[in-house]
Amino acid sequence: MELLKEIAAQVENGRHNEVRSLVETCIEGGVGAGDILNNGLVAGMNSIGVKFRNNEVFVPEVLMAARAMKAGLEIIKPILLRDKVPSKGTIVMGTVRGDLHDIGKNIVCYMLQGAGYDVIDIGIDISKETFIEAARSNGAQVIGLSSLLTTTMTYMKEVMEAVRASDLAGTVKVIVGGAPVTQDFAVEIGANGYASDASTAVEVVRGLLGYWPIRGGGSGPRVAARLLLLFH
Structure with missing residues (x-):
């Protein structure tokens, strides 16, 4: 799904406001919180993690990506708990x-x-x-x-x-x-x-x-x- 790919890209770019907006759009569109987590937020952090390991990005970029990831996670966490996502x-x-x-x-x-x-x-x-x-x-x-x-x-x-x-x-x-x-x-x-x-x-x-x-x-x-x- 293109929205999930965009969430991953914006997490990687450290754009927390964009991530928050995209996550809200996904929820309104009926996308499951588990999908948002795994195919959006986690995918973005995985990508930045690989780049960090390969010295393509550094600590500031990782911290910005983490902030963006957490912005999205704050929105879906209550849903994950409600739906008992493992x-x-x-x-x-x-x-x-x-x-x-x-x-x-x-x-x-x-x-x-x-x-x-x-x-x-x-x-x-x-x-x-x-x-x-x-x-x-x-x-x-x-x-x-x-x-x-x-x-x-x-x-x-x-x-x-x-x-x-x-x-x-x-x-x-x-x-x-x-x-x-x-x-x-x-x-x-x-x-x-x-x-x-x-x-x-x-x-x-x-x-x-x-x-x-x-x-x-x-x-x-x-x-x-x-x-x-x-x-x-």
């Missing part, structure tokens, strides 16, 4: 204790939201206990830990140890990433995988959680395991 999963994101940086974390949040996941951002300077409790209370399949500094990335190991000592032990999969983080570090702390950028993080989450619905109303198997995503 969620792809819930992700808790935050920056680890001692680290006050959040730009990278925010980009990951925007990209995951744009990919159709429910994202709960719990902020900066977050303790291991808070991450674990947030996962429990929100029924999250994914927890994202953000770290930009070599001095704070070591706290990821403490989170890993806390997870292993908790009731989540054996059900949590761990992926690490961030400016100072390497694949070797991921192996060293016992993580299950590594993502080097925001687009890769989305792909990893898709691969591990798949497209099966988590919230009621859809078909396909439920994903029992939680994923712990460590990213910058």
